[in-house]
Amino acid sequence: MIRFSLLVLSFAFLSCGSKEQNQKGEEIKPSVEKLSDEQLLDVVQKQTFKYFWDYAEPNSGLARERYHPDGVYPENDANIVTTGGSGFGLMAIVSGISQGYITKDQGVERLNKIAYFLGKADRFHGAWPHWIDGNTGKVKPFGIKDNGGDLVETSFLAAGMIAVREYLKEGSEEEKAVAQKYDVLWKGVDWKWFTNNKNVLYWHWSPNYAWQMDFALEGYNECLITYVLAASSPTHSIDAKAYHEGWARSGGIVSAKTKYNIPLILKHNGAEEFGGPLFWAHYSYLGLDPNQLSDQYANYWNLNSNQVKIDYQYCIENPKKFKGYGADYWGLTASYSRNEDGSVGYDAHMPSNDKGVISPTAAISSIVYTPKESIAVIRNLFENHKSETWGGAGFYDAVSLQNNWTAKRYLAIDQGPEVVMIENYRSGLLWKLFMNAPEVQQGLMKLGFKSGKYNF
Incomplete structure (x- = not known):
């Protein structure tokens, strides 16, 4: 009986190691069952979510600017977090909870950690810089004069904050507390300051170079959300004229x-x-x-x-x-x-x-x-x-x-x-x-x- 079992196992091993061929001697590749569209999307979403979960910057919990699997980064870049990408990451975490990739408790713990870090990080009239050092919370200049508030990146982050707040606001006491933290953070952005007293929003302001970057947000590009949030702010709202005269160029955007x-x-x-x-x-x-x-x-x-x-x-x-x-x-x-x-x-x-x-x-x-x-x-x-x-x-x-x-x-x-x-x-x-x-x-x-x- 033992000898028969060993014989069967040996045959199975040899069969697995051999290549099936057709009459022409060509290898026949084994058929692989295709994933349905829904299964395929779930595989892609779940694996991509790992960027914001498994590969997040460990101290802050925020999204790294970049992740290089080979571990080779530009100098001092491995712990740099991105403000806008982290806003996308907040939405991704909500998605990960909803799809069951992580538990709600895990997600809330990470979201609380992120809120604490952002509350301590450098801000300029309420706006975060493009890049932040994930270890210290200090601004990492994106360019020589780009070392202050980045309103566009901040708007991507604020959109994520609002989504998190809405997701958690009716939850447990702990969840409500985290929602409140994000509510305070987004309402702290002084959108009106970034008009520079004109009917348009500006992308950058620096404590060293003031408005020298001089990048007015005039459409059309990726910045519509910046105007939407600037108009939505209950604390520092802009006048609608900034949208119509600035972004829409008095109709010239059409x-x-x-x-x-x-x-x-x-x-x-x-x-x-x-x-x-x-x-x-x-x-x-x-x-x-x-x-x-x-x-x-x-x-x-x-x-x-x-x-x-x-x-x-x-x-x-x-x-x-x-x-x-x-x-x-x-x-x-x-x-x-x-x-x-x-x-x-x-x-x-x-x-x-x-x-x-x-x-x-x-x-x-x-x-x-x-x-x-x-x-x-x-x-x-x-x-x-x-x-x-x-x-x-x-x-x-x-x-x-x-x-x-x-x-x-x-x-x-x-x-x-x-x-x-x-x-x-x-x-x-x-x-x-x-x-x-x-x-x-x-x-x-x-x-x-x-x-x-x-x-x-």
Whole structure:
């Protein structure tokens, strides 16, 4: 009996080690059961969530600016956290709790830790800097004169704070206490200060260089959420004139141009023919729900879905004949990039600046606008290019089949929108939380927005 069992085991071992062949002697690859679309999205969302959970900066709990699996970072960069990416990370943590990737107690503990750190970190008229040292809470200059408040990054963070507050405000006493901390933090931002007494918002203010950066937020790019929150603030609200005269350029923001017979609707700064990089359709809309959202300048669902469709059509057309471009391999946005010498750089990819580099976040984060087309990219990368594009925190930041190259690195601002937009596609959770915040609705109405979905 023992001898028979050993014989069976030996045969099984030999069978596993051998290759099945057809009549021509060619290897027959074993069939692998395909994941359903829902299963595939869950795998991607869960793995990408790890960026903000397993690979967060340990002292602060916030999102690192970047995560390099090989452990090689620019000097003094491993513990630098990003304000905007951390706002996306707050939404990702809410999503992780909702999907059961972590328990609610685990999530609340991390959210409390983050709130404590942000309350102690450097702020400038209530606004956080672009980069913060995760060990000390001190500003890490993003540039020589960019060493103070960054209002745009702060707005991405504040949107996440509002979503967290709304998620926890009816919970246990501990959850309510954490919600209150985020409420105080977001209301501490002095949005009005950043108008510099003009009818426009400014991106930067420095204690050393004041307004020398001189970057007015005039549309259209990724900054719509900044105006929405500045108008929504119950403590330091801006006048609606700043939105209409500054951001909307007194109506000059509107475009009559089309591409591939698809209207652009608004003038994309520096990219008026095709539209800008796709993160412009993501960052402001992680909490701000563009469904049935409009004002006198645009229908925002049409604006964003049209931008994505133009990017898609461009990649289908593939005028530069880059390898792989097509219906299951598209999506141009800002990400790591491949320099001409083969080194790793960073670039704002878009149809007017196409380097043959696809950024997975572009199509994945567009899933709310183009679900079929986005899932085709996810499936292609996961099933056909997994070995070179998939890592510990989801899909790597950038890939070029043209050059047989992958940036095996991650950025918070790219992984975050993937988690949040997959969640919005699956459940609409972050949209519901943010859009039902009372002051957000008041701010939107102040600026002249209407929402058929949320009845205002």
